[in-house]
Amino acid sequence: MKSVTIYDTTLRDGTQGEGFQLSGLDKLRIAKRLDAFGVDYIEGGWPGSNPKDVEFFREAKSLGLKHAKLAAFGSTRRANTAVEDDPQVKLLLEAETPVVTIFGKSWELQVTQILRTTVEENQAMIRDTVAFLAKHGREVIYDAEHFFDGYKDGAEHALATLKAAADGGAACLVLCDTNGGTLPHEIEEICKAVREHIPGTAIGIHTHNDCELGVANAVAAVRGGASQIQGTINGYGERTGNCNLTSVMPILQLKMGIEVVPNMAELRSLSYFVDDVSNNPNFARAPFIGRTAFAHKGGMHVNAVQKLARSYEHIPPASVGNEQAILVSELSGQSNILLKAEQMGIPLEKGSPEVAAILGKIKSLENEGYSFEAAGGSLELLMLRELGNYKRPFEANEYHTSFRQYRDGHPPVCEATVKVTVNDEKELTVAEGNGVVNALDIALRKAVLPFYPEIAEVSLVDYKVRILDGHDATAAKTRVLISSGHAGDTWSTVGVSENIIEASWIALVDGIDLFLQRRK
Structure with a gap:
């Protein structure tokens, strides 16, 4: 009993x-x-x-x-x-x-x-x-x-x-x-x-x-x-x-x-189930079952858990259905990069100049407002580019957006024009959408689709905007995080600019780019 x-x-x-x-x-x-x-x-x-x-x-x-x-x-x-x-x-x-x-x-x-x-x-x-x-x-x-x-x-x-x-x-x-x-x-x-x-x-x-x-x-x-x-x-x-x-x-x-x-290992699944059924967001910092409950960001911490997990984890994450997460940021050391690369299947050697270059690039970009904690897709692209085994699947040459508001009761029109180059072939497309980002997304896919028909299966899952340096008001730098999905897999990419459209464009392009990199 x-x-x-x-x-x-x-x-x-x-x-x-x-x-x-x-x-x-x-x-x-x-x-x-x-x-x-x-x-x-x-x-x-x-x-x-x-x-x-x-x-x-x-x-x-x-x-x-x-x-x-x-x-x-x-x-x-x-x-x-x-x-x-x-x-x-x-x-x-x-x-x-x-x-x-x-x-x-x-x-x-x-x-x-x-x-x-x-x-x-x-x-x-x-x-x-x-x-x-x-x-x-x-x-x-x-x-x-x-x-x-x-x-x-x-x-x-x-x-x-x-x-x-x-x-x-x-x-x-x-x-x-x-x-x-x-x-x-x-x-x-x-x-x-x-x-x-x-x-x-x-x-x-x-x-x-x-x-x-x-x-x-x-x-x-x-x-x-x-x-x-x-x-x-x-x-x-x-x-x-x-x-x-x-x-x-x-x-x-x-x-x-x-x-x-x-079976306490089903705890996190139960927690997320109740949140989902009640249409409430999961609390990331919840003890035991939250996304960050076993997340490690500081380089010293990551180095320690790499050697002995319980040095910074009070229980095995799997005992409550959770998992260890290694975050990459300006606080990272080489251990963060090596563990993250291992999870992504990217070969890196400890002490190599590539690791130092990746770490330096991350710190530089985070100083500009980028954040890679929730943008694993952009981090993966950054690593591939720094390692030299990256081939760009398409060149995003130009884009143009417009928004027209009519006074005669006609619904407003948002339009995007995108020009890309794939294997020396140029493609120019125009699309309308429910907003600037939606129009850009449709036009970009439309331009690349003839060369990579598989992107028809990719969907935009989430779109988040964060205003950085709010004291600059409407001129403030903006960070955009876009999550994309395909066949149950999701990945997130990030863009930063004083222009919210440019920040969205960077994240959109990287999202399609990463999908195609993984399909090679």
């Missing part, structure tokens, strides 16, 4: 976060993925609160979860209302989930000022609701809302509310740091006090991240005796978010030796 179980509330508490929205189908897809990953509980939402959750619980009956238990979420009965007459409690039973999680008030201030009822009635509300649901065969988890604030304000009252839930038959008493303001040492001490006061019932922890301590507080709770952690994938949730399961799970399993899921 696990010493700590994972309770995921991404589908309920996570959706309370700004910018995190899920359709009914999205919730079903994420639930299946969470089950496959191995979390123990999946909180699906609040039955009856909205049509989306009604649909979810109806469809979830046929999900066929293999490991996780599905939980419906709700509240204690209303004050001065018989539990069997409370429509919200009835809906919790109608969801037909094996687990029901209810929350109640632990803070006397909330009881008297928000619920406007008595302490005695509040405890009866907790006890009655838990007992009613347990009588109907549900595993009942009790979320003690505002527990830590309530305990610090009046420990006797807060503990009495937990005792009411335990007397009603709750399987787990979850202590909630609802306002996210409690510190780790307080969490650990209070959890130990609860364990001593109510020894017969398991306790859990539900933390928020308002002090950037959601994960630290969950770990402190485990040290204090908690055996269930509630949280969300990627830390989504109200205000600044909830305890981030993608951080706390590897801490428990890889750092503390507490097994929580069967």
